[in-house]
Amino acid sequence: TAHAKTRVLTNCFWPPQHYMCTQVLPTWGKWVKEATDGRVTIQIPPKSLASPPEQWGSVEKGIADAAVQFNGFVANRVTGPLVAMNPFVASADAPAMSEALWDTYQKFFADEYKGVHALSMWVITPAEVYSQNDTPINSIDDLKSRKIWALPGTVANLMKKVGVGVVAGPAVQANEVISRGVVDGHIGLSPVSIAAFQLGPYTKSMTQFKTRIYSTSFSFVMNEKKWAEISPEDQAAITAVSGAKFARMAAQFWVNGDKAALERFKSEWNIPVIQADEAFENALKAESKFLTAGWIKRANDKGIDGQGAYDFYVNRVAELSKF
Amino acid sequence: MQSVARAVLPRILSVLEAISAILLFTMMALTFVDVIGRYVFTAPVFGAAEMIQFLLAMTIFGGLSLINAHDSHITVELFEPWLQKRFPRLQPILVQTFSVGVMTIIAWQLTVFAIEAHEIGSFTVVLEWPLVVVAGTVAGLSVVSLIVQILGLFLLDDPEWRGDHGDPL
Amino acid sequence: MSTALIGFGILLLLCFFGFRVGFATLLVGLVGFALERGWSPALAMTGQQIMDDAMSYNLSVIPLFILMGVFIYRADLSKDLYTAAYSGLGRFRGGLALSTVVACAGFSAVSGSSVATAATMTRVAMGPMRKYKYHDSLSSGTIAAGGTLGIMIPPSVPLVIFGIVAEQDIGKLFIAGVLPGILLVALFMGAVAVVVRINPEAGPAGEPLDPEEARRAQRAVWPVLALFVLVLGGIYGKVFTPTEASGIGAVGAAAIAFMRGHLRSLTEWRDALVEATKTTATLFIVIFGALVFAQFINLSGLPYDLVDIVDNFELSGTQIVIFVMFIAILMGMVFESIGILLLLVPVFLPSLFAAGVDMIWFGILVVLVTELGLITPPIGMNVFVVRSVMPDIKLGHIFKGVVAFIVADVIALVLVFWLPEIATFLPKLME
Ligand code: NA
Ligand code: NA
Numbered sequence: 050t051a052h053a054k055t056r057v058l059t060n061c062f063w064p065p066q067h068y069m070c071t072q073v074l075p076t077w078g079k080w081v082k083e084a085t086d087g088r089v090t091i092q093i094p095p096k097s098l099a100s101p102p103e104q105w106g107s108v109e110k111g112i113a114d115a116a117v118q119f120n121g122f123v124a125n126r127v128t129g130p131l132v133a134m135n136p137f138v139a140s141a142d143a144p145a146m147s148e149a150l151w152d153t154y155q156k157f158f159a160d161e162y163k164g165v166h167a168l169s170m171w172v173i174t175p176a177e178v179y180s181q182n183d184t185p186i187n188s189i190d191d192l193k194s195r196k197i198w199a200l201p202g203t204v205a206n207l208m209k210k211v212g213v214g215v216v217a218g219p220a221v222q223a224n225e226v227i228s229r230g231v232v233d234g235h236i237g238l239s240p241v242s243i244a245a246f247q248l249g250p251y252t253k254s255m256t257q258f259k260t261r262i263y264s265t266s267f268s269f270v271m272n273e274k275k276w277a278e279i280s281p282e283d284q285a286a287i288t289a290v291s292g293a294k295f296a297r298m299a300a301q302f303w304v305n306g307d308k309a310a311l312e313r314f315k316s317e318w319n320i321p322v323i324q325a326d327e328a329f330e331n332a333l334k335a336e337s338k339f340l341t342a343g344w345i346k347r348a349n350d351k352g353i354d355g356q357g358a359y360d361f362y363v364n365r366v367a368e369l370s371k372f
Numbered sequence: 373m374q375s376v377a378r379a380v381l382p383r384i385l386s387v388l389e390a391i392s393a394i395l396l397f398t399m400m401a402l403t404f405v406d407v408i409g410r411y412v413f414t415a416p417v418f419g420a421a422e423m424i425q426f427l428l429a430m431t432i433f434g435g436l437s438l439i440n441a442h443d444s445h446i447t448v449e450l451f452e453p454w455l456q457k458r459f460p461r462l463q464p465i466l467v468q469t470f471s472v473g474v475m476t477i478i479a480w481q482l483t484v485f486a487i488e489a490h491e492i493g494s495f496t497v498v499l500e501w502p503l504v505v506v507a508g509t510v511a512g513l514s515v516v517s518l519i520v521q522i523l524g525l526f527l528l529d530d531p532e533w534r535g536d537h538g539d540p541l
Numbered sequence: 542m543s544t545a546l547i548g549f550g551i552l553l554l555l556c557f558f559g560f561r562v563g564f565a566t567l568l569v570g571l572v573g574f575a576l577e578r579g580w581s582p583a584l585a586m587t588g589q590q591i592m593d594d595a596m597s598y599n600l601s602v603i604p605l606f607i608l609m610g611v612f613i614y615r616a617d618l619s620k621d622l623y624t625a626a627y628s629g630l631g632r633f634r635g636g637l638a639l640s641t642v643v644a645c646a647g648f649s650a651v652s653g654s655s656v657a658t659a660a661t662m663t664r665v666a667m668g669p670m671r672k673y674k675y676h677d678s679l680s681s682g683t684i685a686a687g688g689t690l691g692i693m694i695p696p697s698v699p700l701v702i703f704g705i706v707a708e709q710d711i712g713k714l715f716i717a718g719v720l721p722g723i724l725l726v727a728l729f730m731g732a733v734a735v736v737v738r739i740n741p742e743a744g745p746a747g748e749p750l751d752p753e754e755a756r757r758a759q760r761a762v763w764p765v766l767a768l769f770v771l772v773l774g775g776i777y778g779k780v781f782t783p784t785e786a787s788g789i790g791a792v793g794a795a796a797i798a799f800m801r802g803h804l805r806s807l808t809e810w811r812d813a814l815v816e817a818t819k820t821t822a823t824l825f826i827v828i829f830g831a832l833v834f835a836q837f838i839n840l841s842g843l844p845y846d847l848v849d850i851v852d853n854f855e856l857s858g859t860q861i862v863i864f865v866m867f868i869a870i871l872m873g874m875v876f877e878s879i880g881i882l883l884l885l886v887p888v889f890l891p892s893l894f895a896a897g898v899d900m901i902w903f904g905i906l907v908v909l910v911t912e913l914g915l916i917t918p919p920i921g922m923n924v925f926v927v928r929s930v931m932p933d934i935k936l937g938h939i940f941k942g943v944v945a946f947i948v949a950d951v952i953a954l955v956l957v958f959w960l961p962e963i964a965t966f967l968p969k970l971m972e
Contacts, residue, residue: 389815390811392815392818393810393811393814393815393818396608396814396817396818396821397810397814399601399604399605399788400605400608400788400791400792402788403605403784403785403787403789403791404788404789404791406785407781407785407788411780421598421784422598424598424601424784425597425598426596427601428595428596428597428600428601429592429595429596431604431818431821432595432604432821432822433595433822434818435818435819435820435821435823435825436825436826438815438819438822439819439822439823444819444823445561445562445563445564445823445826446561446563446826446827446877446880447556447559447560447561447562448557448559448562448876448920449559449920450875450919450920451558452557452558452559455558455559456559463558463559466560467558467559467560467561470560471560471561471564473568474564474565474568477567477571477584477587478587478591478829480584481585481587481588481591482591482592484584484585485589485592506596507592510592
């Protein structure tokens with residue numbers, strides 16, 4: 050075709066050495082280049098062009114052409130993708146959750162992404178519950194007696210509801226709080242993040258629920274005008290290597306990361322993994338109902354079939370999950 | 373205009389000084405109370421870190437108004453004395469126009485940021501306060517910084533008024 | 542790559558012609574970014590970047606450490622620190638200069654600023670040194686150089702800024718500064734010894750001190766030591782974050798000032814707080830400018846081009862570090878420390894990472910180089926500070942006086958370069 054070459058400036062807000070910047074986005078770039086016979090290429094700047102909460106905004110304004118947005122920061126813009134961030138909908142199989150989210154997006158809230166083009170969305174490995182003293186966390190009462198660092202949003206709100214003393218903050222500040230003994234437990238990080246934030250030495254045990262307490266979802270979005278510059282033929286080619294394919298590829302990095310981290314739990318830090326009592330899990334689930342109801346209401350207000358999307362996502366995750 | 377500036381500016385600045393002093397003091401006190409609360413009473417201040425972040429932004433722009441008014445910004449005084457001798461009128465005009473121009477861009481874009489935060493309905497991450505409250509205050513202080521900077525231009529010929537050039541540690 | 546270099550060229554010119562450093566850097570960055578991405582993205586990026594950095598938790602240590610320095614400055618400690626040092630060293634040849642170095646080190650341990658250290662020490666130490674007929678070049682040179690200890694011995698604002706630009710742990714950087722700081726004190730004392738050996742008239746010995754006076758002054762050392770141990774120990778033991786340490790440090794400094802009869806009125810508090818706010822703002826406008834400029838550099842491709850150059854020529858980490866040091870020394874001739882850190886480090890960050898350079902070590906090296914910049918001609922901030930307090934000294938005399946200390950600085954640089962453990966040993970113990 051007569052179309053000129055298009056270069057997509059793709060931002061990566063993680064630290065430059067993170068696999069998102071060194072592997073996931075470059076792999077997608079390779080796929081895009083191959084699928085479009087080199088007509089579309091990507092460029093990743095050496096350092097992030099905007100802070101994590103501002104990724105979507107910076108794509109909208111053309112600061113970058115494409116970027117990844119943690120959906121928790123854009124709850125004011127989109128509600129749909131937060132279905133995956135409801136309490137107790139997660140499994141350990143992040144690629145399965147990712148595909149389920151992409152399917153739910155296409156079926157229930159494809160109209161919600163305004164001002165940007167949604168390339169993909171994915172879910173990372175779930176958060177677990179960690180104790181920082183010798184007693185593993187395995188009951189509501191025990192939880193209540195502690196000070197807990199929690200990821201803002203779902204987890205922090207659930208803990209506040211239960212009556213726990215909460216120190217909340219962005220994941221990147223977790224080390225500041227957790228390593229200094231400010232709290233005696235933390236909730237919101239997956240094992241790979243424990244390793245990445247060097248929290249192994251400060252963590253004594255991990256409690257795992259059958260249905261995981263929480264997971265995090267991301268949107269991969271592109272500037273609408275930039276997307277329109279690309280020929281329909283190349284758009285189709287890019288779509289084929291984005292969506293669920295990209296989502297699974299990205300999520301797999303977290304699965305691999307978790308695996309490696311859990312090895313270090315055993316060999317390096319001596320952190321036992323404990324299965325949660327059913328009573329504990331059920332009690333927390335019951336406490337968390339208000340959060341799910343809140344999400345469904347917000348989705349309904351946005352014109353999304355909230356209950357339908359929630360049920361579809363939960364079933365799809367169960368269907369696709371292999372572990 | 374010079375007499376107006378001479379009459380008005382010191383009063384505005386004394387209010388701004390008081391505001392900046394209170395902001396920085398609060399920042400110090402909050403950090404201290406949070407640490408003591410944590411170790412002595414096992415009761416940290418929820419969202420202390422985020423409040424400190426907001427106080428920082430406000431302190432900076434409160435302080436910026438004070439240094440803008442006296443033009444006590446950091447400079448590299450390499451050719452400046454030489455230039456000032458050769459172009460005693462032109463050099464300061466160019467430099468000051470430049471400073472005011474850039475400050476206008478800053479105040480304008482911070483205002484745009486605050487308006488957008490309001491339109492999108494952004495909330496702060498931990499405390500879940502409306503972002504516009506914080507961003508709006510910061511933008512407001514940046515506009516004030518611009519206004520006192522322009523007022524200060526009328527007094528810059530007065531060596532008593534003019535500040536030192538920067539205190540870069 | 543060429544756009545970035547043109548950008549740097551224009552920026553230097555603007556700065557040399559007297560345009561305010563922060564505003565000039567911001568505008569060049571904005572225009573450069575706009576040429577790559579368009580005007581409205583560039584403007585939006587500027588607003589985002591400023592709002593973001595103004596609200597950065599990590600950067601909040603800066604005003605609090607500045608405030609700590611202001612309180613300490615107002616506590617009038619410098620005279621007692623000087624007298625205490627004099628009681629031990631005064632009777633040696635060059636003893637007053639040696640005392641000055643030690644007192645500077647003590648002041649540096651509770652203040653993050655080299656300017657404050659130099660200014661306060663000029664007021665305290667020039668008088669006695671003149672009384673004993675010290676040559677002005679030795680006394681003023683000692684103070685100008687001793688002042689630079691302020692940014693190597695923790696707490697240090699430049700180390701904080703390096704930590705933020707290079708995404709390194711500020712606590713580790715502070716701990717890393719301890720041994721090089723001690724090394725510098727030793728080398729500066731050596732420099733004094735060499736000068737008075739060559740020219741004994743430059744610094745005669747002082748008279749012994751009245752023991753009562755000495756004891757009184759020595760008592761002032763304890764609160765300083767206690768505050769240093771509290772702040773650094775708290776960071777080292779991970780009892781609190783650097784931001785919290787700065788808050789504790791500021792409160793502690795205020796307490797010391799109060800105990801010594803200062804900060805007893807609202808006006809005094811207000812003056813101190815306003816002074817710290819102003820210094821904070823002066824600094825942040827440069828930081829904002831540099832971060833906008835860094836986004837232009839980020840898009841210009843220069844950092845990746847440098848990575849390619851490193852690859853193509855198979856340069857080692859040490860070779861890049863030497864190259865960066867060389868540029869930093871050149872920049873240090875005219876720029877103050879913060880400008881160098883903010884402009885230079887982001888450009889080389891990817892290639893330094895690619896070459897596997899230890900960034901804590903590198904941070905200490907860069908700060909050593911910027912210390913050098915504070916006393917080298919034509920523009921040496923600390924030399925100017927000493928001069929502004931003592932206008933009757935000729936600038937040339939001070940620059941002549943700092944030569945021995947420049948040599949000492951270079952020796953320190955070479956030592957830390959060849960023996961990275963001087964910087965990395967203590968922070969490694971933290972892990
Ligand atoms: Na210091
Ligand atoms: Na210099």
